[in-house]
Amino acid sequence: MKNPTKHLKRLTAVGAVALAAFSLSPAAASALPSGNPAGDGEPGTTIVGGTRAEQGEFPFMVRLSMGCGGALLEKDIVLTAAHCVDGSGSDTSITATGGVVDLEDPAAVTAKSTEVLQAPGYDGQGKDWALIKLDKALDQPTLPIAKDDAYNEGDFTIAGWGADQEGGDQQRYLLKAEVPFVDDATCKSAYPDLVEGEELCAGKLDTGGVDSCQGDSGGPMFRKDDAGEWVQVGIVSWGDGCARPGKPGVYTEVSTFAADIEDAAAQLGG
Template sequence: MKRGAAFGAVALAAFSLTPGTAFAQATSDASEGPRTRIVGGTPAEQGEFPFMVRLSMGCGGALYAQDIVLTAAHCVDGSGPNTDIGVTGGVVDLDDPAAQKATSTEVLQAPGYDGTGKDWALIKLDKPIDQPTLKIADTDAYDNGEFDIAGWGADREGGSQQQKLLKAKVPFIDDATCKAAGGSYSGLVDAEEICAGVEAGGVDSCQGDSGGPMFRKDDAGEFVQVGIVSWGEGCARAGKPGVYTQVSHFAQDIKSAADQLGS
């Protein structure tokens, strides 16, 4: 049910046509698999979301620091030294020759991650990507309203991952309404996950968008990350919202982990 490309099964380049989704865990079933691209989105402008990065295994992420990426735990394979993940940033078109490239040196997956909740991880890079970073929400004050999502994932359920970044807006959905969607949603981890989506469907993150940020403007008019694309049933189905890691709940853990990677 996770929305990233299957780790270990498909090692994707920065741009790949291999299908995936972001509402769900890595699986061959496109209706319940890692999510690839934004459904119902529009093209993002160059420089509009400069903190966005693409990971070579087919997930997204955001620059927590210029040399640290915040992504989903299900996109990586545990913690420790890792030089296998390629990172592309600074562009909306993954084929743009101006793209900045870096490689992982270490991964820190959320302690205790077992596939339910705690879906966050940090990736340390061998060199900085010279782009603005995305601050994380450290209170739940911004865990409401309308959110922005962006990614290179599939633009339809079962579709192909994209070369160019897409963006969309999705409204907050409260936990009770999200759980009422039934199925996997009944197991929503209230304190650790946040839901967003259009009730009628048609707009959503999808396979390959896993690990990418859900964000909004704060009171100062600056973007703040409130979620991480995690899972969902299918892509953009009516009554089946996207589920995101609730960043504010893990803010202190993420900051401590980043300090550990930076030391």
């Protein structure tokens, strides 16, 4: 188990001190404020060093009411992080908001969760993925997942409504940024407990300054495939603080779990 005071899962939490307390608890999602996806002053912790996304630029993005992000794997199934949910089973407590970059936009569409499927065997280290079944389809494009490691290099795009600085507040507008791939050997030197083969690292090692942060957990890391279409290669998971030099962001390596994710989606009726 990672030290929760050092390696922070990137959930939204109430204030900087609470970030450590919530960092690794699988039940953290249910302990967090759940009713304020619009970000109207509720403390939280988007993308550091990012710029505002354009409306419709990443239409597969959704905001989850427990303080995480996600992407539409199917129109009625959200792919997010395992640490954002509290186990598997029936769950009607989560609201997914999509269709907008401005969470206060009246054009936002919402759906409620009906069931959650957390990665089998998840224990806080590796395997950080989960699916949320929605009570209705959202009329938005979906984000395909990488089936192999062909796209696990290069520059990636990250996006979210989390903190724009370490210890900062949840954002009203979706922010985006680009982060470069960091190889496993280099990342392992920064994080000895990195789970190679299950986790993927990205960030500006020398300078820092660009990263996902608290409130971005569960959101996608993605890039263009050979056909010029977006494909998801990672899921925002954890890191030491946000955007620190020498401390890249750590993401679930989606291609490792692609078959499992597709099987789980089929179980949920996707």
